[in-house]
Amino acid sequence: VSPTADVYPKRIMEYIEGFLISKTLFTSCELGVFELLLGSERSLSAAEISQAVGASLDGTERLLAACTGMQLLNRHQDDGKVSYSNTEQARLFLTRSSPLSLYQSIHYHSKTIYLCWHYLTDAVREGRTQYEKAFGVSSGDLFEAIYRSDEEMVKFMQLMHSIWNICGKDVVTAFDLSPFKVICDLGGCSGALAKHCTSAYPECTVTIFDLPKVVHMSKEHFIKEDDQRISFHEGDFFKDSLPEAELYILARILHDWTDERCVELLQRIYKACKPGGAVLVVEALLSEDGSGPLTAQLYSLNMLVQTEGRERTDVQYAALLTAAGFTNIRHCLTGKIYDAVLGHKKA
Ligand code: SAM
Numbered sequence: 001v002s003p004t005a006d007v008y009p010k011r012i013m014e015y016i017e018g019f020l021i022s023k024t025l026f027t028s029c030e031l032g033v034f035e036l037l038l039g040s041e042r043s044l045s046a047a048e049i050s051q052a053v054g055a056s057l058d059g060t061e062r063l064l065a066a067c068t069g070m071q072l073l074n075r076h077q078d079d080g081k082v083s084y085s086n087t088e089q090a091r092l093f094l095t096r097s098s099p100l101s102l103y104q105s106i107h108y109h110s111k112t113i114y115l116c117w118h119y120l121t122d123a124v125r126e127g128r129t130q131y132e133k134a135f136g137v138s139s140g141d142l143f144e145a146i147y148r149s150d151e152e153m154v155k156f157m158q159l160m161h162s163i164w165n166i167c168g169k170d171v172v173t174a175f176d177l178s179p180f181k182v183i184c185d186l187g188g189c190s191g192a193l194a195k196h197c198t199s200a201y202p203e204c205t206v207t208i209f210d211l212p213k214v215v216h217m218s219k220e221h222f223i224k225e226d227d228q229r230i231s232f233h234e235g236d237f238f239k240d241s242l243p244e245a246e247l248y249i250l251a252r253i254l255h256d257w258t259d260e261r262c263v264e265l266l267q268r269i270y271k272a273c274k275p276g277g278a279v280l281v282v283e284a285l286l287s288e289d290g291s292g293p294l295t296a297q298l299y300s301l302n303m304l305v306q307t308e309g310r311e312r313t314d315v316q317y318a319a320l321l322t323a324a325g326f327t328n329i330r331h332c333l334t335g336k337i338y339d340a341v342l343g344h345k346k347a
Contacts, residue, residue: 028067032053033073034086034095036049036052037049037086043084049064071087112152112155113306117302119133129145131145146306147214154221157190157221166336168195168196177280180246180278182274183206184209186253187209187237188251194223206229208230209237215233245272246278248279249280250282254309254317256303256308257309262320263323266279267325269324270326274345278342278345279321280340281343284339285333288313288315290313296311314341317329318343327346329341329344
């Protein structure tokens with residue numbers, strides 16, 4: 001192509017500027033713009049918004065204009081006066097109190113993931129996590145680094161929790177899990193998927209297994225009400241004995257670890273699992289030739305920056321499950337971010 005040819009690299013321009021879009025979203029959430037508009041009975045002017053969120057008028061005007069361009073805000077003009085209101089998408093997904101809120105996910109992306117990705121080039125060069133550079137914490141023990149303070153632990157748990165607001169039901173109903181009455185969610189974190197299980201399957205009970213400090217935090221901040229069908233078990237799934245169950249859930253667990261660690265964990269599960277039981281792996285599946293979906297490819301880079309693991313294809317998960325003894329392995333693509341793989345232990 002000659003330099004004068006009429007070509008415009010639209011996609012590449014979008015890639016160059018992609019982080020500007022993310023940061024505009026992060027800042028609007030951090031300043032509380034969508035929250036303010038949710039609580040207001042009428043649309044608000046830039047001056048009212050800037051005053052309420054404690055920001056400069058000029059900066060706020062530009063931010064609101066960009067949010068309008070991103071279709072997160074509606075712009076109204078009445079008698080020459082300009083005002084703003086939330087779009088339906090902003091109201092549903094960007095306000096804290098919405099049942100479909102992604103606010104906590106946005107917060108973690110802004111405050112943690114974005115900072116780690118500053119070192120993506122180093123991560124690719126070195127083939128390892130960048131926690132040490134980004135936060136000055138040793139990544140010797142992965143979750144010691146992620147949970148470097150109670151505040152960070154709650155933020156991580158909120159991140160884990162919030163995605164299930166939009167796709168939790170899809171992953172627990174990808175397969176009919178009703179034959180399994182005793183379920184153990186290993187690394188069950190905030191209990192979001194446990195709740196989706198008890199809603200979808202009225203006869204099951206779920207034990208949330210996680211590190212002691214995570215269980216304490218989950219009881220304090222996430223599963224406060226007395227739910228008779230959800231219980232907790234504190235432990236280290238690499239060291240402590242696992243409770244006997246008919247179904248084990250491993251949601252976003254295997255992607256944190258190397259193949260060797262995954263097989264070690266799956267073998268421990270296989271031993272504890274009742275004959276005729278199963279394991280449900282919930283992950284963002286890469287397509288067979290690794291050519292997509294882009295989200296899973298980017299998540300795999302994120303796993304490189306932040307963990308010891310990677311995203312995998314269904315065949316790669318099947319190989320790990322087979323190595324641990326599981327048979328009759330099937331997978332189901334949900335059409336959303338996370339998919340499901342089910343492996344069985346012979347009766
Ligand atoms: N399953 C949850 C979900 O998908 O929302 C959380 C996934 S999070 C990436 C990994 C979880 O594994 C965290 O809750 C973490 O505390 C837990 N975990 C990490 N190492 C563990 C260990 N050795 N024993 C038990 N739980 C562990």
